[in-house]
Amino acid sequence: MPNATTRADAARAVIFSPLEGAGRAELVEQRLTDAIVAGVLRDGERLPSEADLAKFLGVAPVTAREALVALRHKGLVRTRRGRDGGSFVTYDRDASTRMLEERVRALSRIELRDLSLHYAAIAGMAAEVAADRASDDDVQSLVEIDARADLATPGGARRAVGRFQLEVAAISQSPRLVHEELRLQAEAGALLWLCLRDQEYRDRSRESRLEVIDAIRAADSTSARVATTAHIGSAVEWLIDEKVRLEAASDSPIARHEGSSP
């Protein structure tokens, strides 16, 4: 009875699959796009040269060039010739809104929910463990992060959420959870917390933060996890409503008319 162990075979198949499934240029493009959207690479910043980019990322120069062409096409990068030339990030407020809306439209509801589930698994577990491991000083540092939060702007509210979630992960004492939290924030933070555009959601995110702090202070692991995952759940439900709104707007006759006008 050969190969009865299908589970092991599936695991082997994962191990021996090509390291990069999708096209490498798309992977480079996606990584740079995520970094620009997350604000790691900033408006006006000069990107490394094609040759350096290829070297840093371990891809062929032609792959790096392809990715830069795609970024140029998306309007995220501008290329200047000459002595002070190079590729520069172009990412102002309009570009940011456009890019995020494009991503909300491009991802399916299934993908959006899956993303939030992945994030909730990390952040929820971090909160659960943090409630067990937080010292009084740890609780105090969470209180201080909350006190410094700027709820008047979407950017300020998002930074506060990111800072808070990172600290919770650190309090869990798990380097892997911290690492994954940072990675997911860079990849999807700007998208997931798009709801913080609404003042109502900024206020709600604060309420949920206070709930998490109370649960951690009380060493109540279950409540800390539930409050964290519920917060992420409400963010993705907003995102899905937003997707419906964006799709309805682009399907409407007015939008089509505007889209085709010169």
Next chain:
Amino acid sequence: MTQALATGADAIALRVAAVIDPVFALIDGWQQELERLLADDPEPRAADLDPAIASTVAAELDRAGTLITGAGFVAAPGYLADAPWHLAWWLSDANTFRPAPGGGIRRLEAVSDPDSEAFRDYTTLEWWRVPERTGTRHLTGPYVDYLCTDDYTVTVTTPVTVGGEMVGLVGADMYVARLEQVLLPVLREATQPCTVVNASGRIVASTDAHRATGALLRLEGLAEMLAPVRASGGAVAPTDAATLPGGATVVPCGDTSLALVVE
């Protein structure tokens, strides 16, 4: 019986201290060296200071068998004329965070631009905050060092003072995993289960494999007993062994701010 236990525990606590003390001695030496150097410098600049710090910490970071994996100087904001926020921190090749291709020590690349999304104000972190408040050395951790290397770390730091003003601090990082490796053989000489905790009661190493490093040791009365150590940042150590209501004995490990709990 109780007396014999206390003596055994005392000896082990001292040996735990003897593991940490050389690292404290190391940063105390760097502190004095740097204070001498900076006292004569009317306008200190990062560009001049960095090579001096690199050569100061390199010898220890390169030494085979050293306990430390990172070390350096962190400037008070605005102290250096050419770098408002400045971390001059080096990592040894034992450090698994993006090791240098050719081995040897390398500089930690930190974000020092306050406008950047990735920037973190290091003056809010424990390894800065506590020595700033107490004016003396401090042991931070175990904690996940997400500012620098994402590793599970213990950091010791001590203020650098010029003209009565704290201008920065020097410090060193140790991996908790490595520290556990060094401490376990010492702890295993005890005849009873024993655990090393920091001033917050957080477990550093334990002979009981189910006492997880990083978890809080929740024994009745322990937090209260450690409170003065925590408040002083380790400057005040409980001087004598004491017994908790549940019967466990708590022995300070010298003046390291760590304590040995014998159950």
